[in-house]
Amino acid sequence: MPFVSIRITREGNTAEQKAQVIREVTETLERVLHKPPHLTHIVIEEIDTDNWGYAGQTTTVVRQLPLEA
Amino acid sequence: MPFVSIRITREGNTAEQKAQVIREVTETLERVLHKPPHLTHIVIEEIDTDNWGYAGQTTTVVRQLPLEA
């Protein structure tokens, strides 16, 4: 009975990409942990870059730095 | 000191319905677990149907299938 929350920054993720992530993670949980797909719920929570902090700075700022991914 | 997070799909839930859920869950926690309401916080997190996966598909797709609720 898995519940998966995936938090990512809101930066142009397409519906196709999100559907693909849902498909693959559900498949991983079924194959590795034997969790039936009809009990697996996955939520993708997209966070504005102003609201995601990394290394003490918002991602908005990090995105303007030369090297960080 | 309960904190309750309720994740549901964003599909036309009204302010009245959400207020009713908050009222009832607070009451349940008070009656069953003796939690004082002034320490009970409840957050309703509404998720776009493209971002909620069930049985390996997004809810957007599931909603177009014949039977699933």
Add this chain to the structure above:
Amino acid sequence: MPFVSIRITREGNTAEQKAQVIREVTETLERVLHKPPHLTHIVIEEIDTDNWGYAGQTTTVVRQLPLEA
């Protein structure tokens, strides 16, 4: 397709109490929001009192104060 997380302090909550909370919250979501029970998952996460802070103090300390519930 609700997912509910209920965080409470770990302070002698019985299996019967937890089952009752699960039953009632599922029923509330079905009656108020029309969510089918077989799509409703509820997780109760019990937190040690040393790990729950309220008003700037751990609940371990709060429990030793005269009035707080």
Add this chain to the structure above:
Amino acid sequence: MPFVSIRITREGNTAEQKAQVIREVTETLERVLHKPPHLTHIVIEEIDTDNWGYAGQTTTVVRQLPLEA
């Protein structure tokens, strides 16, 4: 490797305030728990006042009462 989720009501929090919270919490985790900033992620999740329940009422209603903060 901390991950911090800060849920607050969506009520005019500025980008500067959010950046300041991220900076300070990252610094606290580094100084007190020795967590390196490049492993510390902080997410601020802003919740509509209709969706945050406190003491059995939505924050929208609580904000109209005389005294509550």
Add this chain to the structure above:
Amino acid sequence: MPFVSIRITREGNTAEQKAQVIREVTETLERVLHKPPHLTHIVIEEIDTDNWGYAGQTTTVVRQLPLEA
């Protein structure tokens, strides 16, 4: 900068299985969403069956029923 929380019931999941889930989900997020692994954190949260409710019952009870997975 993904953060993934995977909640499952605590029912004999091995360290090898958990490491495999972490490996595969990290790889999915890298390949589909271009998220660098050194920014991807995944937490597996194992929940006692008394504390996971499904369809209004605890998983402890569901496990004793004839058909449910």
Add this chain to the structure above:
Amino acid sequence: MPFVSIRITREGNTAEQKAQVIREVTETLERVLHKPPHLTHIVIEEIDTDNWGYAGQTTTVVRQLPLEA
């Protein structure tokens, strides 16, 4: 009305350290966002190193590598 969840690895964090984190984060939210402490709840969730994945590996494995913090 903030609710803060702080997930860290379970690696010998003392009650004193956790109380200090709770004190400081509550203070930050009060000073920067004007959140009253009696509405601020903070939960520290300690995760076994086998259950925390970073860069595709469990923290148990990462801790045995030469450089990572």
